[in-house]
Amino acid sequence: MTTLKEVAKLANVHPSVVSRVLNKDNTLNIKEETRTRINEAINELNYSPNSAARSLKTNQSRMIGMAIPDFNNPVYSSIIHGAEDHAAMEGYHLLVYSMKQKGLGKDFFSKLLKERIDGLLIATSDINNKHILSLNETKKPFVLVNRMIQDVENYVILDDERGGKLATKHLIDLGHRHIAHITGPLYTGTALKRFQGYREMLQEKNIPFEVKYVQESDYTMEGGYQSMEKLLELDSPPTAIFAANVMVAMGAIKAIHDNGFQVPADFSVIGIHDVFFASGLSPSLTTVDMPLYEMGSRAVAQLINAISERKLKFPGETIDGANLIPRESTRSLLDE
Amino acid sequence: MTTLKEVAKLANVHPSVVSRVLNKDNTLNIKEETRTRINEAINELNYSPNSAARSLKTNQSRMIGMAIPDFNNPVYSSIIHGAEDHAAMEGYHLLVYSMKQKGLGKDFFSKLLKERIDGLLIATSDINNKHILSLNETKKPFVLVNRMIQDVENYVILDDERGGKLATKHLIDLGHRHIAHITGPLYTGTALKRFQGYREMLQEKNIPFEVKYVQESDYTMEGGYQSMEKLLELDSPPTAIFAANVMVAMGAIKAIHDNGFQVPADFSVIGIHDVFFASGLSPSLTTVDMPLYEMGSRAVAQLINAISERKLKFPGETIDGANLIPRESTRSLLDE
DNA sequence: TTGTAGGCGTTATCAG
DNA sequence: CTGATAACGCCTACAA
Numbered sequence: 001m002t003t004l005k006e007v008a009k010l011a012n013v014h015p016s017v018v019s020r021v022l023n024k025d026n027t028l029n030i031k032e033e034t035r036t037r038i039n040e041a042i043n044e045l046n047y048s049p050n051s052a053a054r055s056l057k058t059n060q061s062r063m064i065g066m067a068i069p070d071f072n073n074p075v076y077s078s079i080i081h082g083a084e085d086h087a088a089m090e091g092y093h094l095l096v097y098s099m100k101q102k103g104l105g106k107d108f109f110s111k112l113l114k115e116r117i118d119g120l121l122i123a124t125s126d127i128n129n130k131h132i133l134s135l136n137e138t139k140k141p142f143v144l145v146n147r148m149i150q151d152v153e154n155y156v157i158l159d160d161e162r163g164g165k166l167a168t169k170h171l172i173d174l175g176h177r178h179i180a181h182i183t184g185p186l187y188t189g190t191a192l193k194r195f196q197g198y199r200e201m202l203q204e205k206n207i208p209f210e211v212k213y214v215q216e217s218d219y220t221m222e223g224g225y226q227s228m229e230k231l232l233e234l235d236s237p238p239t240a241i242f243a244a245n246v247m248v249a250m251g252a253i254k255a256i257h258d259n260g261f262q263v264p265a266d267f268s269v270i271g272i273h274d275v276f277f278a279s280g281l282s283p284s285l286t287t288v289d290m291p292l293y294e295m296g297s298r299a300v301a302q303l304i305n306a307i308s309e310r311k312l313k314f315p316g317e318t319i320d321g322a323n324l325i326p327r328e329s330t331r332s333l334l335d336e
Numbered sequence: 337m338t339t340l341k342e343v344a345k346l347a348n349v350h351p352s353v354v355s356r357v358l359n360k361d362n363t364l365n366i367k368e369e370t371r372t373r374i375n376e377a378i379n380e381l382n383y384s385p386n387s388a389a390r391s392l393k394t395n396q397s398r399m400i401g402m403a404i405p406d407f408n409n410p411v412y413s414s415i416i417h418g419a420e421d422h423a424a425m426e427g428y429h430l431l432v433y434s435m436k437q438k439g440l441g442k443d444f445f446s447k448l449l450k451e452r453i454d455g456l457l458i459a460t461s462d463i464n465n466k467h468i469l470s471l472n473e474t475k476k477p478f479v480l481v482n483r484m485i486q487d488v489e490n491y492v493i494l495d496d497e498r499g500g501k502l503a504t505k506h507l508i509d510l511g512h513r514h515i516a517h518i519t520g521p522l523y524t525g526t527a528l529k530r531f532q533g534y535r536e537m538l539q540e541k542n543i544p545f546e547v548k549y550v551q552e553s554d555y556t557m558e559g560g561y562q563s564m565e566k567l568l569e570l571d572s573p574p575t576a577i578f579a580a581n582v583m584v585a586m587g588a589i590k591a592i593h594d595n596g597f598q599v600p601a602d603f604s605v606i607g608i609h610d611v612f613f614a615s616g617l618s619p620s621l622t623t624v625d626m627p628l629y630e631m632g633s634r635a636v637a638q639l640i641n642a643i644s645e646r647k648l649k650f651p652g653e654t655i656d657g658a659n660l661i662p663r664e665s666t667r668s669l670l671d672e
Numbered sequence: 673t674t675g676t677a678g679g680c681g682t683t684a685t686c687a688g
Numbered sequence: 689c690t691g692a693t694a695a696c697g698c699c700t701a702c703a704a
Contacts, residue, residue, distance in 0.1 A: 280557045
């Protein structure tokens, strides 16, 4: 490995000058000629700075951590993608940890924050609130992604309420009046807000809200399946189902099929998040596309900003934007 | 941040002793009493070593890089999961980079290898062979995961041939005799070996191989759709389709439906890789489960071994194990 | 505009 | 068994 010293020797200058050129320290003046000489030496020796030495000196690693529940979740894949892009753009590296990782101690993230990374994105609810608050002791910034907890302002979230409204509106526009909602776990902000959006849209359109049409699930396929079975047992079942996410929607569709019905002939189904395989399902799934990529990107932007400004707090941010992606799983009752 | 020095002061020993305790250097003897005194001090001050300083001194970052094509690919999610677990077990951190990342320069990985990481897992074919060979100049080890190229022995791959055989055998066992295969891109080792497995199993069972039943795809849903349409146009279409992966299978099923046929009533479909949503499809998809997790785990094991042994080469490894997961998308022709 | 010197927090090699 | 010392590669006042 070539070092800064060797570059300096080849360029016939003192190491510190090389360092200044490297760091593009604009306040300092460097003769154009020496600058080019140094750059030539850098290229000739194919030099790149040792990041450990830099970190040691500057006390910054230019790495940020990210905690996600599971790599096998396409929602988080999109968030990661946005986060990775923005991090790369700012010269940062992203260290992603899934909560499924074996041997994840309780103080894992505070240790990580202390010894390796400059900041942390928390995009999972598997870390409990006490542990999150204890991260404050590390004096390094963190950002909650797609979730909120009390007394923490540093969050970046989506407009899930709007997502819920859009989904519900689509079904209403198609002529449905008996619309069920299979929610996510109602202790999560996302599920709650989608539910609120559902209620608001019903009210806006003067459609009575009926408790029997609401089933709480756990955001899983199995949960969606069970919830749908309960809806099918009703005396007057709904004609359309708004599923809180795509896994729930898949479970619901499975239950519908298993009970001898068809989608969308007998039931229309819509889900939140336009994951990559939504169009490949049979029937293809109508979804509401949420700006997950942007959320990841913005979260990193906020975090890097906090790092460079040495601020531990910033006002929470909600990412606007939610788009209906109509496909085959929903159908109109109007032109019959 | 507390440092080793402060710990030393509190424990009334010289810093170097603390360092020895920290590194569990068994060759050196340390009085039991001082050891406990030091450990107490460590706990009291909540000390954890500065990894930058360590890296600088030892020239090891305890981080390994991993290049994947895309986070939105459940196959790689499983590989990452295995890699992450094993890395954590050995005290390493995993830095995952997708090739979809913006601003990924051609020398990205060699730079990364030079300045930050101790080794690299290459699980993508987006890096061309020249660049891979040029990584040798960094004198740090790398491992090809799920792929092979000429003149590189350091690979960890699956027994894709066995996967292809299992899939084909399943269809034959169900009584099918006209079995099509929608391959992946045949310049990839995985696609080629699945194809070979298909041919071998046909031969084993004395079923004639017919070229018209083979369609090459690009491992995508669209590719699967188009390939299936061609198969449907045949004078005597197959009764079963072995799809090289799940995305292809989904595309094929979509084409079948769009042409007014049913799965499995009219066509049986099987795909490789038991991704998390296979059971949620309608009909649920019969698959061959491949040991992706193990592949990730073994690849990291090999890499870490190469790092600690300071070897740049090791013999390639093939991970055994492939399991049929029968579901609704394949049906027997025998009991009719 | 460039050179000098000190130190970031560790570890490794000595000597005691 | 423990202490002293130098060095890893870089950055940053400060001096020239």
